[in-house]
Amino acid sequence: MKPVKMLTDPAAMELLGDETRRRIIYLLRARELTISQMAEELRMTPQAIYHHIKKLVPAEMVEVAREERVDNFIETYYRATAEVFSLSWGTSGKNQAQAEQRMRDTLLSLDKLAIRVRVEEDKVAQIIKTQGKIETFGNKEDLEEKVSKLDGVDFIGKQELASVAFMISLTDKQFQEWLELQKELRKLLRGLLTATTGPERQKSSARKS
Amino acid sequence: MKPVKMLTDPAAMELLGDETRRRIIYLLRARELTISQMAEELRMTPQAIYHHIKKLVPAEMVEVAREERVDNFIETYYRATAEVFSLSWGTSGKNQAQAEQRMRDTLLSLDKLAIRVRVEEDKVAQIIKTQGKIETFGNKEDLEEKVSKLDGVDFIGKQELASVAFMISLTDKQFQEWLELQKELRKLLRGLLTATTGPERQKSSARKS
Numbered sequence: 001m002k003p004v005k006m007l008t009d010p011a012a013m014e015l016l017g018d019e020t021r022r023r024i025i026y027l028l029r030a031r032e033l034t035i036s037q038m039a040e041e042l043r044m045t046p047q048a049i050y051h052h053i054k055k056l057v058p059a060e061m062v063e064v065a066r067e068e069r070v071d072n073f074i075e076t077y078y079r080a081t082a083e084v085f086s087l088s089w090g091t092s093g094k095n096q097a098q099a100e101q102r103m104r105d106t107l108l109s110l111d112k113l114a115i116r117v118r119v120e121e122d123k124v125a126q127i128i129k130t131q132g133k134i135e136t137f138g139n140k141e142d143l144e145e146k147v148s149k150l151d152g153v154d155f156i157g158k159q160e161l162a163s164v165a166f167m168i169s170l171t172d173k174q175f176q177e178w179l180e181l182q183k184e185l186r187k188l189l190r191g192l193l194t195a196t197t198g199p200e201r202q203k204s205s206a207r208k209s
Numbered sequence: 210m211k212p213v214k215m216l217t218d219p220a221a222m223e224l225l226g227d228e229t230r231r232r233i234i235y236l237l238r239a240r241e242l243t244i245s246q247m248a249e250e251l252r253m254t255p256q257a258i259y260h261h262i263k264k265l266v267p268a269e270m271v272e273v274a275r276e277e278r279v280d281n282f283i284e285t286y287y288r289a290t291a292e293v294f295s296l297s298w299g300t301s302g303k304n305q306a307q308a309e310q311r312m313r314d315t316l317l318s319l320d321k322l323a324i325r326v327r328v329e330e331d332k333v334a335q336i337i338k339t340q341g342k343i344e345t346f347g348n349k350e351d352l353e354e355k356v357s358k359l360d361g362v363d364f365i366g367k368q369e370l371a372s373v374a375f376m377i378s379l380t381d382k383q384f385q386e387w388l389e390l391q392k393e394l395r396k397l398l399r400g401l402l403t404a405t406t407g408p409e410r411q412k413s414s415a416r417k418s
Contacts, residue, residue, distance in 0.1 A: 017363035022292065023239040030235035031250065041240065083231065087365065106369045109362050113355060113374055146322060153318050154226035156296065160315045165322055168398040175395055179388060186384055189377040 001029065002148050003158050005060070005082035006141050008090025008132075010098040012059045016085070020044070021052050025061060028080040032065040035076070053078060061085065083155065086144075088135035089128050099128050107192065117192040130185045137178050138170055210238065211357045212367050214269070214291035215350050217299025217341075219307040221268045225294070229253070230261050234270060237289040241274040244285070262287060270294065292364065295353075297344035298337050308337050316401065326401040339394045346387050347379055 007013070015021055020042070027033060027041055035053060039046040056062040057078075065079040089099055107119045140162075147153075147162045170178060216222070224230055229251070236242060236250055244262060248255040265271040266287075274288040298308055316328045349371075356362075356371045379387060 013365045016365050019364070022364065026235045026239040026292075030232045030239070083235075087368070102366070102369070106366060106373055109359070109366065109370050110374060110377065112359050112362070113352075113370075115374060115377060117377075143322075150318070150321050153321070155228070155231065156222045156225050157311070157315060157318065159296070160311070161318050161322075164315055164398060165319060165324060167395050168319065168324060168326075168402070170395070179391065182388065182391075186376050186379070189373060193377070 001079055002082040003155050004084045004086055004144055004148060004162070006086045006088055006136075006144065007060070008088050008092060008094070008136070009059065010089070010095045010102055012061065012085070013087055013102060014098065015055055015059055015061065016087075018052075020048075021056060024049065024052055024056065025080050028062055028078055029083055032077040032079045034078070038078075084159075089132035090136055091129070091132040096125075096128075100124050103128050116194045118194050120192065123188055123192060127185065127188050130181055130188060134178070134181045134185065137181070138166065138174055140166055143169070210288055211291040212364050213293045213295055213353055213357060213371070215295045215297055215345075215353065216269070217297050217301060217303070217345070218268065219298070219304045219311055221270065221294070222296055222311060223307065224264055224268055224270070225296070227261075229257075230265060233258065233261055233265065234289050237271055237287055238292055241286040241288045243287070247287075293368075298341035299345055300338070300341040305334075305337075309333050312337050325403045327403050329401065332397055332401060336394065336397050339390055339397060343387070343390045343394065346390070347375065347383055349375055352378070 016025075023042060024038060027038060033041070035046050035049050038044075038049045038053075042049070053062060057064075060081055062078050063081050065077045068075045068077065103124050104119055107117055107124070110117050143165055144162050147158050147165065150158065150161075153161060225234075232251055233247060236247060242250070244255050244258050247253075247258045247262075251258070262271060266273075269290055271287050272290050274286045277284045277286065312333050313328055316326055316333070319326050352374055353371050356367050356374065359367065359370075362370060
């Protein structure tokens with residue numbers, strides 16, 4: 001089980017929206033379990049668990065840990081592929097329609113925070129693209145992979161290390177590009193605000209110190 | 210159980226460095242359990258589990274879910290406080306020595322990635338301060354709290370919403386400040402690089418598209 005795994009398929013985000021599937025993943029981070037053991041833990045039928053596992057394995061969130069022969073049966077034990085999933089739109093354009101639907105829903109939900117936006121279709125695609133570029137900037141994935149294999153660094157230390165190593169490894173040119181992407185993302189988002197309302201102002205800009 | 214909880218005490222990071230404690234937390238995200246149930250799940254003694262729970266409760270990672278009376282005994286069921294812990298140095302300066310020790314270790318670990326740095330004591334404190342400011346910028350914590358309470362938005366949707374709402378809510382002045390903090394952090398980190406080596410160059414700046 002890796003400390004962190006980046007998932008860039010919007011289908012994975014869809015799967016994690018379901019509470020039962022998340023509970024299965026939490027169990028499989030704590031222990032390797034068979035389908036019938038998971039069923040007992042979560043008080044569900046093995047059929048229901050099997051149905052979820054069949055979706056989680058191809059999405060690379062769950063994997064077969066080992067198989068044990070018990071009399072004439074083969075018992076399959078599953079485990080989670082990582083302790084943390086880091087979700088990103090990526091830049092592959094894979095399942096674009098699904099990614100756009102999710103972003104559209106997110107933008108519409110801003111209303112619940114009293115932030116009024118007008119969702120423009122062409123902007124949605126651009127926002128996803130820019131966010132994906134930021135999240136996968138500078139071979140971040142390779143760096144996380146390298147860090148995850150290190151010995152003598154604990155689970156939290158690895159996450160801190162990946163973040164510090166990312167920042168320190170960027171060349172001046174890359175860092176400038178990264179800043180530009182952040183500016184582009186904010187500009188795209190701000191462009192959706194409806195002129196009459198604007199975002200809710202923060203009551204105070206004071207921070208704890 | 211909240212979707213996301215920000216932890217700003219370096220002691221919490223220390224606790225999460227331990228694998229057994231993380232496994233306890235994963236179990237308590239899947240189900241509410243008593244100490245003896247956890248002991249059975251993880252094949253440990255109830256005493257060992259109790260020892261960990263006694264540390265996880267004051268750190269606000271685990272809480273009492275409910276108490277049940279069974280004959281003359283009160284059975285206490287525990288649960289995790291959140292499905293995701295987001296770790297941050299914060300800006301409180303709480304447990305500063307511990308935070309500095311962790312950051313020092315992280316900087317020294319850069320060596321394992323062939324990034325050579327000279328760890329300067331006064332810079333370590335500045336790096337923690339700047340990182341803490343970035344992570345808690347613009348009342349991010351309040352925003353996450355508000356988002357976590359929304360109905361009709363799924364677990365992943367809430368995380369996406371918090372990130373989009375953060376970016377769109379910043380005033381121009383705040384966004385400029387946020388960019389300056391990112392520049393400051395990178396400058397501090399780059400200042401630690403030893404002149405003779407420099408960071409490992411990335412083999413290719415090409416991104417998947």
